[in-house]
């Protein structure tokens with residue numbers, strides 16, 4: 001592994017990378033099938049990823065013809081890292097077993113360990129025999145859309161593929177490791193003005209927000225639209241704020257502390273609601289909504305921007321969903337990609353149908369949407385929201401922070417990179433954008 005790292009640090013040529021020996025094993029953050037039931041009877045909030053995320057050597061898998069082996073310099077924690085580590089809502093070993101039934105190559109994934117991680121930035125070491133667009137030595141970032149592109153259901157919108165999966169969550173060999181196995185069409189050029197860790201935190205969350213807000217497959221936001229964004233300094237929310245501002249919309253960001261409100265102001269989002277201070281009680285108890293609190297939220301939004309939201313960027317789920325469906329404007333759109341606080345959602349259908357609202361389900365991003373999101377990142381029009389950097393050994397601790405909502409933005413993980421700040425090759429673009437814009441979340445920590 002040291003030789004691989006040396007070649008990366010020396011910016012070696014493609015031939016040098018092609019001739020490097022691939023180690024038989026590599027260090028990886030993984031969970032164990034034998035621990036699937038370790039949290040039986042434990043409340044969700046008390047399930048601790050630090051107990052189940054292990055760091056250790058695993059065998060290097062063989063490469064399928066359409067795959068690339070990447071030396072991972074950095075990766076990131078996503079909420080799906082937490083889901084896998086606490087085996088909720090289901091154990092991801094079930095997904096690996098289902099994948100294994102699809103093809104000979106897919107059988108490799110069904111193991112008694114699961115290497116996690118759905119983001120990565122690094123350098124291509126090997127390409128499969130059918131790979132044409134990438135070569136050893138290419139500096140890449142990776143998106144997590146994993147599918148069989150020979151399946152006709154994938155051809156219009158690759159997120160519609162019947163066998164679409166999230167790499168590193170529903171597949172093995174993810175990015176929280178020294179090496180990662182990726183389908184060639186998951187790779188994208190690494191943004192040259194960013195460090196490895198800044199490049200590694202974007203693809204999953206930024207692409208998700210792109211599809212939800214910008215794409216015609218999501219809410220297709222237009223100039224002047226008011227967009228209510230829950231968790232506006234969280235992983236997907238912090239990119240959502242940027243997309244709204246970039247597209248001429250008016251973000252209303254919801255956060256839960258004055259520190260997070262300050263970050264929003266720095267991002268340029270001036271309509272901010274601190275939900276802790278506002279102390280909304282959307283539920284009287286586990287089964288009864290409090291509609292007057294939905295109205296209070298609507299009033300607060302109108303007090304800030306003078307009108308109801310055209311779009312609500314929804315992901316907390318059960319705790320906020322009824323309110324989101326209520327406050328969105330007549331004819332407006334609620335777009336949702338998650339349900340962190342509970343997935344059995346309830347809303348008052350009378351307000352929904354009488355006010356001709358729309359509800360759009362959204363999940364990650366198709367190839368094109370992920371590529372567009374990376375293009376905007378590479379041009380310096382959207383910025384990383386990296387707040388803290390951890391070592392690979394600290395993956396469980398970082399996942400714990402996300403589980404407990406102790407973080408802002410994205411948490412990066414150094415895999416092979418020996419320190420932060422490496423990998424920047426376009427210093428001119430970086431200087432043009434300015435360190436202050438690139439490090440808003442980093443400075444907040």
Ligand code: NAP
Nearest residue numbers: 079208231234235236255256316319337338340341363364
């Ligand atoms: P994150 O970094 O933890 O951010 C979520 C934010 O939501 C938090 O910062 C928190 O902000 C807010 N929040 C949490 N609980 C809340 C509640 N009960 N009511 C209101 N706000 C609440 O997570 P993320 O990476 O943004 O992901 C958010 C969700 O989206 C997760 O469930 C994740 O699995 C999902 N996701 C789905 C996709 C997909 O493709 N379908 C992709 C990415 C993420 P405040 O405390 O500041 O309000």
